[in-house]
Amino acid sequence: MKHNVCLLEAVNLALASEMRKDKEVVILGEDVGVNGGVFRATANLRDEFGLKRVMDTPLAETMIAGVSIGMASQGLKPIAEIQFMGFIFPALEQIICHAARLRNRTRGRLSCPLVIRAPFGGGIHAPEHHSESTEALLAHIPGLKVVVPSSPARAYGLLLAAIRDPDPVIFLEPKRIYRSQQQEIEDNANALPIGSCFTLREGSDITLVSWGAMITETLSAAEALADEGVNCEVIDVATISPLDVETILISVRKTGRLVIIHEAPRTGGVGADISAIVAEQALLDLQAPVVRVTGYDTVMPYFRLEKHYLPNSQDIIDAVKQTVEFV
Amino acid sequence: MKHNVCLLEAVNLALASEMRKDKEVVILGEDVGVNGGVFRATANLRDEFGLKRVMDTPLAETMIAGVSIGMASQGLKPIAEIQFMGFIFPALEQIICHAARLRNRTRGRLSCPLVIRAPFGGGIHAPEHHSESTEALLAHIPGLKVVVPSSPARAYGLLLAAIRDPDPVIFLEPKRIYRSQQQEIEDNANALPIGSCFTLREGSDITLVSWGAMITETLSAAEALADEGVNCEVIDVATISPLDVETILISVRKTGRLVIIHEAPRTGGVGADISAIVAEQALLDLQAPVVRVTGYDTVMPYFRLEKHYLPNSQDIIDAVKQTVEFV
Amino acid sequence: MKTLPPIQYLDQEGQPSQPCPEWCNKPDWLLRCYHYMVLARQFDTKAIALQRTGQLGTYASLLGSEGIDVPVALSMKPSDVLVPYYRNHACQIIRGMPLEEAFLYWGGDERGNSSDQMGEDFPNAVPIATQSLHACGVASAFKIRNQKRAAVTFIGDGGTSKGDFMEALNVAGVWQLPVVFIINNNQWAISIPRQIQSAVAQLADKAVAAGIPGIQVDGNDPIAMHEAINNALNRAHEGKGATLIEAISYRLGDHTTADDATRYRSNDELKAAWERDPIKRLRNFLALQNFWDESKEQALLQETHQLVQEAANKYIEISPQKIDSIFDYLYAEPNNQLIEQKDWAIVKAMQGGSHYEGESS
Amino acid sequence: MKTLPPIQYLDQEGQPSQPCPEWCNKPDWLLRCYHYMVLARQFDTKAIALQRTGQLGTYASLLGSEGIDVPVALSMKPSDVLVPYYRNHACQIIRGMPLEEAFLYWGGDERGNSSDQMGEDFPNAVPIATQSLHACGVASAFKIRNQKRAAVTFIGDGGTSKGDFMEALNVAGVWQLPVVFIINNNQWAISIPRQIQSAVAQLADKAVAAGIPGIQVDGNDPIAMHEAINNALNRAHEGKGATLIEAISYRLGDHTTADDATRYRSNDELKAAWERDPIKRLRNFLALQNFWDESKEQALLQETHQLVQEAANKYIEISPQKIDSIFDYLYAEPNNQLIEQKDWAIVKAMQGGSHYEGESS
Numbered sequence A, B: 001m002k003h004n005v006c007l008l009e010a011v012n013l014a015l016a017s018e019m020r021k022d023k024e025v026v027i028l029g030e031d032v033g034v035n036g037g038v039f040r041a042t043a044n045l046r047d048e049f050g051l052k053r054v055m056d057t058p059l060a061e062t063m064i065a066g067v068s069i070g071m072a073s074q075g076l077k078p079i080a081e082i083q084f085m086g087f088i089f090p091a092l093e094q095i096i097c098h099a100a101r102l103r104n105r106t107r108g109r110l111s112c113p114l115v116i117r118a119p120f121g122g123g124i125h126a127p128e129h130h131s132e133s134t135e136a137l138l139a140h141i142p143g144l145k146v147v148v149p150s151s152p153a154r155a156y157g158l159l160l161a162a163i164r165d166p167d168p169v170i171f172l173e174p175k176r177i178y179r180s181q182q183q184e185i186e187d188n189a190n191a192l193p194i195g196s197c198f199t200l201r202e203g204s205d206i207t208l209v210s211w212g213a214m215i216t217e218t219l220s221a222a223e224a225l226a227d228e229g230v231n232c233e234v235i236d237v238a239t240i241s242p243l244d245v246e247t248i249l250i251s252v253r254k255t256g257r258l259v260i261i262h263e264a265p266r267t268g269g270v271g272a273d274i275s276a277i278v279a280e281q282a283l284l285d286l287q288a289p290v291v292r293v294t295g296y297d298t299v300m301p302y303f304r305l306e307k308h309y310l311p312n313s314q315d316i317i318d319a320v321k322q323t324v325e326f327v
Numbered sequence C, D: 001m002k003t004l005p006p007i008q009y010l011d012q013e014g015q016p017s018q019p020c021p022e023w024c025n026k027p028d029w030l031l032r033c034y035h036y037m038v039l040a041r042q043f044d045t046k047a048i049a050l051q052r053t054g055q056l057g058t059y060a061s062l063l064g065s066e067g068i069d070v071p072v073a074l075s076m077k078p079s080d081v082l083v084p085y086y087r088n089h090a091c092q093i094i095r096g097m098p099l100e101e102a103f104l105y106w107g108g109d110e111r112g113n114s115s116d117q118m119g120e121d122f123p124n125a126v127p128i129a130t131q132s133l134h135a136c137g138v139a140s141a142f143k144i145r146n147q148k149r150a151a152v153t154f155i156g157d158g159g160t161s162k163g164d165f166m167e168a169l170n171v172a173g174v175w176q177l178p179v180v181f182i183i184n185n186n187q188w189a190i191s192i193p194r195q196i197q198s199a200v201a202q203l204a205d206k207a208v209a210a211g212i213p214g215i216q217v218d219g220n221d222p223i224a225m226h227e228a229i230n231n232a233l234n235r236a237h238e239g240k241g242a243t244l245i246e247a248i249s250y251r252l253g254d255h256t257t258a259d260d261a262t263r264y265r266s267n268d269e270l271k272a273a274w275e276r277d278p279i280k281r282l283r284n285f286l287a288l289q290n291f292w293d294e295s296k297e298q299a300l301l302q303e304t305h306q307l308v309q310e311a312a313n314k315y316i317e318i319s320p321q322k323i324d325s326i327f328d329y330l331y332a333e334p335n336n337q338l339i340e341q342k343d344w345a346i347v348k349a350m351q352g353g354s355h356y357e358g359e360s361s
């Protein structure tokens, strides 16, 4: 069956689809039940799957993570919602010390097939702590996978893959584009691969690498640049960890130029990793220094000034021009 | 007065010195009182400064961080000890959401002059969770400073600076070298600057950048390489955040080659940042790709195998040779 | 555990359900309290209107908390410190936060936390329960310095499930800290009703786990709240340690302007809650005591409406912060990277500006 | 809160302080219990000896917890799940963990968590209190699947101050989970005595905050522990929800082999605690019942000593894990970077090996 859906609805579709197929899948989190989630990502699931599979929890993120790990050790496949990524910090001890390690610690005797979903990123004029992009913290933790969809179809396919993954997956949903784009998708239970980039646009002059809501800005920059004769290859990283280094390297070897775009603060962002890997492994192919277009090394400002914090397509265009003009 | 002390004793000396000078300095943490800390970093302080200034806390890291923030908002200068860095995770919500933001959030009306000390790193055959190096998580957080001493003198001087700093400083102590080196230091209350690298050895062939316990391995590699005619410049980053980019760039512009050494997992480590910045800002000066010698993207193994995880001086020597031989 | 009913002096019609304290025979405090309760509600109405017309961000309504926040603010000494959650604008305003700065906060501008009039009070805490520990830290500073001051901190019913709240109670108990914890039990945490948060008989019983006194109070009864907070503050000021007050109220509005409570709760429940409205209750009592009449009511409504309107106008006219402000308050001294990034941001905001030409040095 | 003394059947001399349950007239359970308590203590002695001679890593002694762990393990069904902290080796061994694998864990080898005989039991949790939530998750799975099983989890007295422990009690209460929380209140958290952790009258009262029953038991009295754990497990199996048991014991050894308790506690206190030794107590009771004599004692000591010695020998002979093992269990499927890094590590461990030549591709 085809559905014309936005990213948020695609998430809902994937959840419902997998819950129908697999009785071990359960959902837990704050307001995920009757309310269907503050963004409505879990809308109607409680009605369809009942109280035992869609659980409203007390308000305690540490608990949500810890209980999910216990459930997962028993072979359930919990999907925990953290209401906003800015509230994931209390869950980090459980995620880092246990979810990421249970399989390794027990040499595979126990495992932790869970998904933690959280909306992330800025641009929706939200209150403080509702606009963070701290994916880099999670990407640094061995034992986790970190996935970020940037379109309805990828949200659907990657979420299915995350749920089926035998290991813990952090699934970060760019809330700024939750509703901005409709896409026709088939509710066919087909997963997309975790650990692979998606090349959204082919080009020969320069490689643009990004993820999440920044893909929208990146694509529109690429569009504008095409009019000026600059052909950008646009890569959606999609899986922040483990990185699909190969696809990026192949592209950069072809174009010789790279701009990386992310919302998170520059220092210690995932962009640093990509930039480092490319320079280390393709130094002689680089025809210009890699440029990172990122958030600043500041706290995300309250929303009146957030547009000054967030990279936009003009920033990307400027960075691309600087890079292609480098000789 | 001169003291011949190890790094651990230098920490103790700095704490005592500043507590004598500044009545607002207080210490809190698990076992910091009668016991003087599980490593003895706070030994004898409770006797000298009393119960009100050296506080044994209940066992709760979130609480330790949150209470410290409240104290700091009142102008006290709390020094909180997290017993091992592997137990800092429950404190992250407070550190990230509040310590790092209180000044910014209130436009300077309130501030947060606190220090969080934690022993970190592997190599002492400790149980699980007692050997982590997760400095990159903290370095990614705007509003924090992250400092790592690598000698008794730098421990003394940098800890004094950290306590006097008007903003929150995470002070990570490489426990593997807590007792390995004695140094004559003057207990003269002189601080060393936060935010500056220390060039420990001058050289012209290649730049080695490291911090913490890896400095020992790096220096001994440099020594061995000198015998073979390779002159290494060795830079102790010392302040992980904010990075002293200038000193590193100047050195790399001179040597044209760079090896970065850290214990933490490779992906998302602070080494990625340094590698990226150097390649971005000194691309044309680089005569070889930057090489990172790091921990693997795995959980730190239990101690029987930890030596296979930790970079050692031979690894550094190998990497340097590869780099200097690159043409 | 035997569970007593919440402490109450006025029933929902404003009739004394037990003899009121002496001071209730004089109008002073009661009228001040009523004044601020009405002011708070006017502020709330205006804030929602501003939000609906795109002039304010997501806003957390204070509707139904007036009977808690106003008595608390009136009982606190200026030297005490308020450590709020995000629904204590009434309390903040009485403690000196200018009305326009309250708007400013909800309008997405950090200057809403910056006013000198806020003294040493904490700004709003958005991450649930984190503030409870700050209050303990503030109270620790008071205790270490032998100051006769107290920290007062609020939390929602949902927030009591979060571990750090319990850590705060625990340290306050064992360190005998001068802190008052107030739970605004408005029965809902977004869509989660109180009974889904915890099987504890009453939230006040969470105090047992920390060895501190916990009491349940009718939070729609300002007289009961006054008594409770005063006793707790006295205990704190006298060095007797912490108190937990569970104030029973009802969230009369949506969780925030981003929420739609009709999705998860019944109109009947809401209607019944309006019967317990703290403002109506105090007004009835004032009338009963002959302290109040319709003309005073009209005058008060007009006065408070005007105050709020003027503040809203001021708010709307305040020019935005400069871009510099994103960078200038992060540290006491900015580092080089930050200075460079500030330059980029300023250039980027200029018509036609691009910071990339100068970057690779 | 009225505080009752801990539940006790045997006084410290092993004399009944109240009539013992019926089953104590038969030797079966009592002898099994005694056997394992002695075995556990032999294991402990050996582990400390191995540590002192550099053959084991930092080790957390179980000395003084035998009266808690052994009855718990004997009461649990195989289908129940144990979620230990780091001081429950006695419990783990009885549930099937081979002795040599217990050594292996403390010898710094992950295979100490891997044995099939551990079933679905969790491995040791080093980060304090985190395990309490895993137990709730396991119990949630049982409940969701309508299984008649329970999770049993331990924590120290110090651990009860950490917020996640309270979050666990809370969710166990509100979800009516089949879980038993056992506090091994051994009076010390490293150097921090019980009264510095919390002002709560007794740690069992923390259950009040979650609306679940909490009881205090003499943890040096295996009969009292047996009764308490059995009742709690029955409640759990019957779907009646969670129980908190505070078992009063004493940490007879240092915190771990890395600790020196003489720095912070008195010999007198320690001496008094040895008077309450659970092994001595049960032995006295067994003798009183004519179930035990000196020759049986000698035989048991010899038997357990030998078991432990054999296990230690096995442990010492086990060859280390291959370097591959650092990489092979992180994910079900390793990614490319990991495979590459594994290669580096293997090459690096070879005599003269360097992985750097091949790196920059």
Ligand SMILES: Cc1ncc(C[n+]2csc(CCOP(=O)(O)OP(=O)(O)O)c2C)c(N)n1
Residues within 6 Å of the ligand: A030, A059, A061, A083, A087, C087, C126, C127, C128, C155, C156, C157, C158, C159, C160, C184, C186, C188, C189, C190, C251, C255
């Ligand atoms: C740590 C954390 N988790 C989740 C949220 C999202 N959130 C904001 S308010 C709220 C409900 C709070 O309910 P309650 O504590 O009862 O306070 P009320 O809003 O009802 O006054 C939630 C879940 C948050 N702000 N912080």
Ligand SMILES: Cc1ncc(C[n+]2csc(CCOP(=O)(O)OP(=O)(O)O)c2C)c(N)n1
Residues within 6 Å of the ligand: B030, B059, B061, B083, B087, D087, D126, D127, D128, D155, D156, D157, D158, D159, D160, D184, D186, D188, D189, D190, D251, D255
């Ligand atoms: C989160 C965390 N913080 C600190 C530590 C360090 N630590 C290990 S054991 C311990 C004391 C625990 O005492 P208690 O809970 O009473 O258990 P006991 O060891 O006495 O059985 C501490 C502080 C830790 N393991 N985890």
Ligand SMILES: [Mg+2]
Residues within 6 Å of the ligand: C156, C157, C158, C184, C185, C186, C187, C188, C189, C190, C251
């Ligand atoms: Mg509420």
Ligand SMILES: [Mg+2]
Residues within 6 Å of the ligand: D156, D157, D158, D184, D185, D186, D187, D188, D189, D190, D251
């Ligand atoms: Mg203990």
